Amino acid sequence: MPRTPHPRPARRRRLLVAALTALTAAAATLSGSTPAAAADVNAARNAGYESGLSNWTCSAGSGSATGSPVHSGTGALKATPTASDNATCSQAVAVKPGATYRLSAYVQGSYVYLGTSGTGTTDVSTWTPSTTDWQQLSTTFTTGPATTSVTVYTHGWYGQPAYYADDFSVLGPDGGGGTDPGPQVPAAPVGLTAGAVTPSSVALSWTPVPGATGYTVYRDGTKYGTVNGSSATVSGLAAATSYRFQVSATNAAGESARSAPITATTAPSGSGGTPAVPRHAVTGYWQNFNNGATVQKISDVPAQYDIIAVAFADATTTPGAVSFSLDSAGLGGYTVDQFKADIKAKQAAGKSVILSVGGERGTVSVNNSASAANFATSLYTLMQQYGFDGVDIDLENGLNPTYMSQALRSLSQKAGGNLVLTMAPQTLDMQSTSAGYFQTALNVKDILTVVNMQYYNSGSMLGCDGKVYSQGTVDFLTALACIQLEGGLAPSQVGLGLPASTRGAGSGHVDPSVVNAALDCLTKGTACGSFKPARTYPGLRGAMTWSTNWDAANGNAWSNAVGPHVHGLP
Numbered sequence: 411m412p413r414t415p416h417p418r419p420a421r422r423r424r425l426l427v428a429a430l431t432a433l434t435a436a437a438a439t440l441s442g443s444t445p446a447a448a449a450d451v452n453a454a455r456n457a458g459y460e461s462g463l464s465n466w467t468c469s470a471g472s473g474s475a476t477g478s479p480v481h482s483g484t485g486a487l488k489a490t491p492t493a494s495d496n497a498t499c500s501q502a503v504a505v506k507p508g509a510t511y512r513l514s515a516y517v518q519g520s521y522v523y524l525g526t527s528g529t530g531t532t533d534v535s536t537w538t539p540s541t542t543d544w545q546q547l548s549t550t551f552t553t554g555p556a557t558t559s560v561t562v563y564t565h566g567w568y569g570q571p572a573y574y575a576d577d578f579s580v581l582g583p584d585g586g587g588g589t590d591p592g593p594q595v596p597a598a599p600v601g602l603t604a605g606a607v608t609p610s611s612v613a614l615s616w617t618p619v620p621g622a623t624g625y626t627v628y629r630d631g632t633k634y635g636t637v638n639g640s641s642a643t644v645s646g647l648a649a650a651t652s653y654r655f656q657v658s659a660t661n662a663a664g665e666s667a668r669s670a671p672i673t674a675t676t677a678p679s680g681s682g683g684t685p686a687v688p689r690h691a692v693t694g695y696w697q698n699f700n701n702g703a704t705v706q707k708i709s710d711v712p713a714q715y716d717i718i719a720v721a722f723a724d725a726t727t728t729p730g731a732v733s734f735s736l737d738s739a740g741l742g743g744y745t746v747d748q749f750k751a752d753i754k755a756k757q758a759a760g761k762s763v764i765l766s767v768g769g770e771r772g773t774v775s776v777n778n779s780a781s782a783a784n785f786a787t788s789l790y791t792l793m794q795q796y797g798f799d800g801v802d803i804d805l806e807n808g809l810n811p812t813y814m815s816q817a818l819r820s821l822s823q824k825a826g827g828n829l830v831l832t833m834a835p836q837t838l839d840m841q842s843t844s845a846g847y848f849q850t851a852l853n854v855k856d857i858l859t860v861v862n863m864q865y866y867n868s869g870s871m872l873g874c875d876g877k878v879y880s881q882g883t884v885d886f887l888t889a890l891a892c893i894q895l896e897g898g899l900a901p902s903q904v905g906l907g908l909p910a911s912t913r914g915a916g917s918g919h920v921d922p923s924v925v926n927a928a929l930d931c932l933t934k935g936t937a938c939g940s941f942k943p944a945r946t947y948p949g950l951r952g953a954m955t956w957s958t959n960w961d962a963a964n965g966n967a968w969s970n971a972v973g974p975h976v977h978g979l980p
Contacts, residue, residue, distance in 0.1 A: 450662075453503040453511070453580040453587060454562065459485040465501050469565075472497035481516040481544045481576035482620055489564070490572040497573070500563035503580050504587025505553050511582030512662070513562060514548035517541065519573030526562045526580075530554020537876055540842040544576070546623070558585060577621070581662060596622040596659040598667040599640075604674035605856035608827050609649035612674045613856035614657070615641040619666070622659035628668060630654050639898050641855055647676050677827060687762055687830060690979045691716035692972065693862050693905060693954035694961065695766060698722065700740045703913070703959035707744055708752035708763065711958045712966055714973025717832065717860075718756060718958070719766040719802040723792065725774045730781025730817070731788040732767055732774055734796070753797045762830045765792055766802035774805060782813045786820035793825060800830030800859070803850075811849035818850075822857045833861045834907060834954070837868040837881075837890060843897045852898045861894060862905040862954035866918025873941060881918045884939040887928035891950075892943050895932075901949035908953065910961035910968040922971035925953055933979050952976040 455465040460483050462475040468489055476488040489497035505511060507530075515524050517538065524547040525535025536549045553560065562580055566573040601617035614627065618640045627634045627642050630653060634644055647653060652675045656668040694715040697703060711718050723732040736746050753763045767774055767789070776785045789801050801821065803814070822829050831854065839847035840863050851861050865887055870880045873889025874896055880886060887906055894904050908925055909915035931938035935946045953972050955961060961968045 450582050451584045453505060453582065453585055454501060454578045455503070455587075457578040457580075458483045458576060459487050459578075461485075463487070463499075466499050467501070468499040469497065470495040473499045476574070479518060479544075479574060483576075486574050486576040487564070488572050488574055489566060491566040491568055491570050493569045496565045496568055498563050498565040499575070500561050501578075502559050502561050504585035505557060505560055505580075506583045506585045507553055507555050507557050509583045509585075510550060510552045511580050512548065512550050513580055514546055515564060515578045516544045516546050516576045517564065517573060518544055518575075519566060520570050521567035522547070522573045522575070523565050523567075524549070524563075524575075526551050526560050528557070528560045530557035538842070539872065540844045542844045544620075545843075548623075559587075594621065595664045596620070596661055596666045599625065599657050599659050599669045602655065602657055602669045602672050604655070604672060607674060607677050609677045610647050611643050611645040612647065612653065612655070612676060613641070613643045614655055614674075615856060616657055616669065619659040621661055622666075623661045624659075626658045626660060626665065628656040628658070631656075636660075643856065643900075649676055651676050687859055688716055688760075688977070689902070689949070689951075690976045691860070691905075691952045692969065692976050693717040693719060693832065693860070693907075693952070694910075694958040694969065695719045695721045695954075695956050697957050697959045698734075698737050698741070700737075702963075703957065704962035705741055706959055706962060707741070708749060708756060710962070711756070712961075712969050712973070713759070713761075714969040714977075715958060716761055716952075717830065718761060718763045719804075719832065719834075720763065720798070721766045721957070722804070723765050723767045723774075723789070726788070728784055728788075729778075730774070730776045730784035732785065732792070733788070734765060734792050750797055757797070757799065762799040763797070764800040764802050764830050764832065765789070765796070765798045766804050766834070768803065768805040768807075773807065776813045776817050777810045778813060779816065782817035783820060785814075785817040786824060789821055790824040799828065800825070800832070802832040802834060804834040806836060809846050809850060811846045811853060814846075814850050815853035818854050818857070822854075829857060831857055831859050833858070834864055835861065836864050837871045839863075840890070840894055841872060842893075848894075848897065851894075851903070855899065855903070858899075858903050860903050860905045860951045861899060862907040863890070863894070864907045864956075865890065866907070866909050866915040866956075868918055875941065877941075879941070882920050882924075884924055884927050884931060884937070885941040887920075887925070888931045888938060888943060889941040891928070891932055892941075895943075895947055895950075901947035902951050904947070905951045906953045908955055908968075910955040910957060911964040913963070914956050914960035922968050925972050926975040929953065929975060929979060948980045950979065952979070 473489040480486040491497040520540045523537040527533045529551050531554050534549045534551045564575045596619045599616045605613035656671045658668045659666040723734045726733050835847040868881045873879050874892035909919045912919045927937040930936045
């Protein structure tokens with residue numbers, strides 16, 4: 411977040427942004443799929459590359475068999491693009507006319523594509539911008555009335571490093587071309603553990619299972635629900651009560667055995683637990699400095715704001731540790747005692763007041779266990795000193811996901827279940843789940859309140875459909891939010907961050923009506939632009955603005971328009 415009235419220009423963006431327009435022709439929308447029937451077969455041959463490159467052809471000699479890394483078995487594909495070749499590796503497979511097939515493969519690398527051509531109907535593809543671990547890409551296609559063969563392929567992108575592929579699958583009716591075995595029932599999950607507990611909920615997580623496409627959670631032997639990722643929060647529980655949990659893994663072949671059971675006990679009634687943040691919430695940053703915006707006390711912040719993020723905590727000479735000092739002189743004589751009293755008054759009104767770390771000039775570095783411990787200890791001390799409900803992570807110079815996650819978990823253990831934890835990454839930080847910010851958010855998903863990404867000072871970025879969108883539009887907000895929503899965050903953990911006025915950021919300000927349209931598109935499927943998500947997210951948390959001070963300088967036009975809209979969402 412900027413501390414000066416004239417923020418820095420848009421940041422440099424990811425490698426190949428200049429070529430992204432060309433990429434859009436090769437990228438397709440994220441799509442769901444219907445599991446194939448039990449009688450279906452895998453029409454791909456040598457689907458796991460256990461026989462080298464048999465049955466596969468790679469352009470310009472770009473492909474080779476490798477024994478490491480592999481997703482399963484002993485072999486995988488390694489394909490290396492050049493400046494003039496995208497390392498396409500393909501296979502013709504026999505199919506039945508007028509049939510639907512599910513195409514999938516596990517991949518690693520940057521800009522890896524999976525697709526099919528010659529279907530006789532609509533050729534399809536999907537892709538990932540970057541993944542450092544095995545990620546399953548999948549889509550579906552339907553063959554034409556006379557189609558008996560299609561070409562399936564993977565490819566990378568020009569000049570990028572080698573990519574890897576394994577466990578290819580073209581699952582559908584037998585086209586007569588011979589088969590590899592179809593998917594096998596996955597193994598039972600291991601590592602089931604209970605995380606944060608409240609009087610009414612228990613957060614669960616477990617180790618991902620290779621080949622699983624979903625998981626079923628059981629409570630006391632009864633099916634509770636299904637999830638796509640390897641974590642879930644079981645809610646609707648009684649206070650101070652022990653529950654028995656198990657989880658199973660599923661894919662097109664069926665459901666695994668259940669995991670070993672664990673027992674977790676909910677917190678006592680009245681002990682807090684879940685932060686006092688409403689289902690749909692508005693976050694506003696409050697400036698502890700005077701940069702030309704309206705100077706405010708905490709008591710001046712309008713009631714439309716549910717989370718007030720005090721900006722900012724600062725780095726100290728101790729690695730990882732932060733400090734906070736109220737700028738009483740710059741705020742017109744606002745005293746520490748008044749500040750603390752105003753925080754308590756906001757909390758009594760059902761609001762949360764948290765301390766934001768970082769900002770545009772923030773230089774806090776958490777890159778080892780010692781600095782992680784210093785970070786957590788110093789923040790908890792400030793929470794106790796001033797009465798803050800939690801912390802906001804707004805580090806715009808990058809972060810280490812391993813040690814920041816360690817620091818936040820340590821803080822959670824100190825503060826307990828009432829901790830409010832928010833993040834405000836830049837758009838670049840949330841383009842891929844392999845990015846440090848995105849990794850951190852997923853690492854602490856069980857204690858995370860909301861990620862309010864900054865949809866400004868950005869320029870054009872990729873949406874979840876692989877197309878490029880320009881900031882300042884409904885499509886920019888919805889297509890980029892989709893990356894987080896489909897990348898593992900719960901809808902309740904996603905918010906839209908926008909400037910309150912044109913003076914609040916260098917670029918990216920939109921009229922509040924655009925924010926409201928994006929909220930409606932994501933939660934209801936209405937008021938969308940050219941991009942319309944494949945599904946709606948009624949639980950979307952809400953919106954954020956920089957800042958309450960710039961909002962006040964503009965007659966509170968932002969909060970007066972966006973606040974009631976957020977609170978009226980389904």
